[in-house]
Amino acid sequence: MFEKIWDPHVVHDEPGEPSIIYIDLHLVHEVTSPQAFDGLRMAGRPVRRTDLTVATADHNTPTWDLSLPVTDEISQAQLEALSRNCEEFGVTLYDRFSPLQGIVHIIGPDLGYTQPGKTVVCGDSHTSTHGALGAFAVGIGTSEVEHVMATQTLRQFKPQTMEVRVDGQLPPGVTAKDIILGIIGRIGVNGGTGHVIEYTGEAIRSLSMDGRMTVCNMSIEAGARAGMIAPDETTFEYVRGRQFAPQGAEFDAAVERWKLLPTDPGATFDKTEIFDASQMEPYVTWGTNPGMVAPISGHVPDPNSFEEAGQREAAARALQYMDLRPGTPINGIKINRIFVGACTNARLEDLRAAAEVVRGRKVHPDVYAMVVPGSAKIKLEAEEEGLDRIFTEAGLDWRVAGCSMCLGMNPDILAPGQRCAATSNRNFEGRQGKGGRTHLVSPAMAAAAAIAGHFVDVRDL
Ligand SMILES: CC(C)[C@H](C(=O)O)[C@@H](O)C(=O)O
């Protein structure tokens, strides 16, 4: 599938040089675009294909009421720069007040911009999310953002291919987030380096589009350049009728093309890893990279149990930062913050899963829990089905869409020493605020921890 998308997009190939590939969709946000726009301005160049370029404000937007101002000066400057640049260069922008605003990787698919077979780029590592629709979607740096704006092409060495097959069926209570945490827990944060991962197998096929996006989102945390899942009926039904997707006869014609994308039987990958979904559990990260994973029934590992010296040192350092002792049962770890949100898990299905767990219950008195929908549209949809009331009645804070506490670029941050169950994708030191401690989990597991005040197997609630 990767080759079927890559090959027709190659504009130029030269031995020993990166290929030049055509880009069908360029998504833009406030953090990685200002220098790119400056570069264009200095060179006197326009954005070549404004019709293939879409911008949204997400990282720096506060998640408090829209009637309140942005108080942080740097954030405000960044947001204003995005508005000015988009206006000057004629790029469509969904700013903080737009009903179509949201986290870039959530609105792309949700509004119908992301489609099977497209090449998609964004100056953001989690662009891998869009691969869930059967696109080749890759994160790029700021200088590449400028290159794509100017030429609508990208210079890329062709990546290798890797199949991650997840056979069998997931046990109840085990979710897409657990699949990807389980995968990274085994193959490690470098397991996919240099490769595009195609996720295959019965467990992947059974996932909804929301779940598939969660899996592809974290491909980058396994070191992969991109993640992708072959489009099928689930994909076509998802894309059908979305605002910026092809409509009517054009849609039908597109589906016929998209049906040709899946990997042919017997095609080979450079590398394959096989998993059994029936053996998977809800997972919780205990350390400071997304590969430091344990099942909820497990324990914090002893650094000495790792084979390589580097791993032993990393684990020891992580446990020190996380203030955890080897042998502690995962379900004995107390938490004081909950974050349900981020491009990993802030879609409607994620919010429903968390609401299902907290419905009719109360957040533990030691916990402050927040739920941040991934887009203004998802916020509205959730409110239409009453999810906001379920959350607020249980004592969770219901916020306005944005990246929020996924990373400390806006007012939602952990205080030093606070411990958070988060549905985001990175648990690096200081990621959610200086000295903050992050444990990555699924939305249902985060919600369960909010009620219990410590990690708990959501299946036992
Ligand atoms: C700010 C941005 C460049 C960054 C990324 O590339 O991923 C952010 O979205 C993140 O998740 O760390």
Ligand code: SF4
């Ligand atoms: S939600 Fe988090 S991971 Fe996703 S784009 Fe925003 S900061 Fe990056």
